[in-house]
Amino acid sequence: MIQIKNVSKWFGDFQVLRDINEQVKEGQTVVVCGPSGSGKSTLLRCINGLEPFQKGEITVDGVSVGDRATNLYKLRTEIGMVFQRFELYPHMTALQNITLAPMKVRNRPKKKAQDHAMRLLERVGIPEKANEYPANLSGGQQQRVAIARSLAMEPKIMMFDEPTSALDPEMIKEVLEVMIDLAKGGMTMIVVTHEMGFAREVADEIIFMDEGTIIERGTDINFFQNPKSPRTKDFLDKILI
Amino acid sequence: MFDAVVNNLPFLMGGFWVTVKLMFFALAGGIPLGILVGLGRISRKRWVYYPVTLYVNVIRNIPLILVIFWFYFVMPIIIGRPLDPFPSAVISFIIFEATYFGEIIRAGYQSVSKGQIEAGYSTGLTYIQTTRYILVPIALRRMLPSMITQSIVTYQDTCLAFVIGLPEFIRRARIVDTLEVRSIQLFGFVAIVFLITCYIGSVMSRRFEVKEQEGG
Numbered sequence: 046m047i048q049i050k051n052v053s054k055w056f057g058d059f060q061v062l063r064d065i066n067e068q069v070k071e072g073q074t075v076v077v078c079g080p081s082g083s084g085k086s087t088l089l090r091c092i093n094g095l096e097p098f099q100k101g102e103i104t105v106d107g108v109s110v111g112d113r114a115t116n117l118y119k120l121r122t123e124i125g126m127v128f129q130r131f132e133l134y135p136h137m138t139a140l141q142n143i144t145l146a147p148m149k150v151r152n153r154p155k156k157k158a159q160d161h162a163m164r165l166l167e168r169v170g171i172p173e174k175a176n177e178y179p180a181n182l183s184g185g186q187q188q189r190v191a192i193a194r195s196l197a198m199e200p201k202i203m204m205f206d207e208p209t210s211a212l213d214p215e216m217i218k219e220v221l222e223v224m225i226d227l228a229k230g231g232m233t234m235i236v237v238t239h240e241m242g243f244a245r246e247v248a249d250e251i252i253f254m255d256e257g258t259i260i261e262r263g264t265d266i267n268f269f270q271n272p273k274s275p276r277t278k279d280f281l282d283k284i285l286i
Numbered sequence: 287m288f289d290a291v292v293n294n295l296p297f298l299m300g301g302f303w304v305t306v307k308l309m310f311f312a313l314a315g316g317i318p319l320g321i322l323v324g325l326g327r328i329s330r331k332r333w334v335y336y337p338v339t340l341y342v343n344v345i346r347n348i349p350l351i352l353v354i355f356w357f358y359f360v361m362p363i364i365i366g367r368p369l370d371p372f373p374s375a376v377i378s379f380i381i382f383e384a385t386y387f388g389e390i391i392r393a394g395y396q397s398v399s400k401g402q403i404e405a406g407y408s409t410g411l412t413y414i415q416t417t418r419y420i421l422v423p424i425a426l427r428r429m430l431p432s433m434i435t436q437s438i439v440t441y442q443d444t445c446l447a448f449v450i451g452l453p454e455f456i457r458r459a460r461i462v463d464t465l466e467v468r469s470i471q472l473f474g475f476v477a478i479v480f481l482i483t484c485y486i487g488s489v490m491s492r493r494f495e496v497k498e499q500e501g502g
Contacts, residue, residue: 093408095404095407095408118407118410118411118412119410121407121408121409121410122409122410124408125408125409126404126405126408128401128404128405130399130401132399132401132402132404132405133402133405134402134405134406134419134420134424135402135424136423136424136427145406145409145411145419146406146409146410146411149411149415149419150409150410150411150415191405194405194409195408195409197409198409198410
């Protein structure tokens with residue numbers, strides 16, 4: 046589904062990504078962890094073309110992201126993205142947040158888009174908040190609306206950029222439950238997170254990034270129990286306590 | 287009690303009408319020019335950004351009264367013929383207020399989080415759709431109260447056209463005062479008219495602020 050080959054990226058003189066290689070197969074969930082500044086978010090942003098990269102190739106469902114001829118707008122309809130700070134549109138209700146893209150990009154009739162949005166809100170557990178503005182929702186509720194907003198485009202892939210980092214502890218669970226449900230439902234997912242409980246439960250692969258490179262990868266059990274590099278061990282010790 | 291006002295009411299209200307016209311033209315020119323200034327201030331093109339920034343910084347650091355003087359007394363020397371006070375005042379106000387409106391527009395634009403724009407892109411919205419449905423509505427909501435406040439300030443600023451002899455509200459009150467010697471009631475009347483009209487404006491502004499909070 047997603048192929049990342051020898052990707053490097055620079056911000057000016059600073060190299061954020063160094064020769065990244067990774068494959069995500071359909072239906073897989075890949076968890077990306079690592080210290081801040083390691084290039085995790087940048088990698089996600091390169092995959093849906095929000096950031097350009099200078100070297101290498103990324104293909105999503107056979108389409109090359111870096112190719113100038115690629116219609117990035119169309120590509121992005123296939124890739125949902127959930128942000129750390131939710132980024133709901135503050136001037137729209139939860140329902141309007143969800144229906145905007147289906148109506149404008151897919152030209153769905155309003156009624157149809159709203160029905161679909163209501164089903165998604167039920168799926169994330171907050172149908173009663175449909176007509177609330179984001180300012181009146183808790184962080185956890187906002188993030189669940191943001192997930193529903195991405196799902197409304199019926200993407201083939203969902204990317205999550207530290208979706209629970211800005212949440213109070215008691216709200217993390219409600220968001221993770223929605224994500225676990227998605228992963229178990231067969232969605233292809235790339236999740237940047239430090240929630241190792243989530244990784245244990247649904248990750249098909251965990252990759253550890255530091256200073257722009259993937260320094261360790263593994264399926265859950267061997268990743269947690271015997272990390273090969275001291276850097277990974279050190280990091281895991283800190284986040285697993 | 288209000289004899290001087292009542293006896294000269296048409297003359298005084300004629301001055302008020304001049305003030306209202308001044309405000310109307312100042313806003314009709316100042317806001318569109320302000321939009322261009324605001325866009326110039328967020329432009330990544332250096333040849334746009336630097337001249338516009340220079341213009342904004344120069345004008346905002348000069349008292350309005352000087353801009354009015356300059357335009358009225360210096361322009362005729364440059365263009366070789368005298369200017370009427372009214373168009374001269376209007377142009378001065380447009381040049382001056384556009385810098386303030388421009389800064390409000392710049393701040394409103396910059397208040398929209400980059401993440402909200404990217405959220406739009408990530409769902410497949412195009413640049414134009416993102417601008418139209420996300421950037422502009424959010425920015426507009428945030429700047430509306432300041433725009434109304436600045437419009438009220440512009441309205442009050444129009445009094446300064448007094449200095450180049452424009453027979454606006456205050457100047458006419460003063461003319462009547464020299465004849466009737468009723469300073470308290472005449473200037474009291476002018477103050478009350480300004481108070482009422484500006485108060486209406488500030489109530490409107492506050493209504494939009496409340497709406498903004500409700501709408502998130």
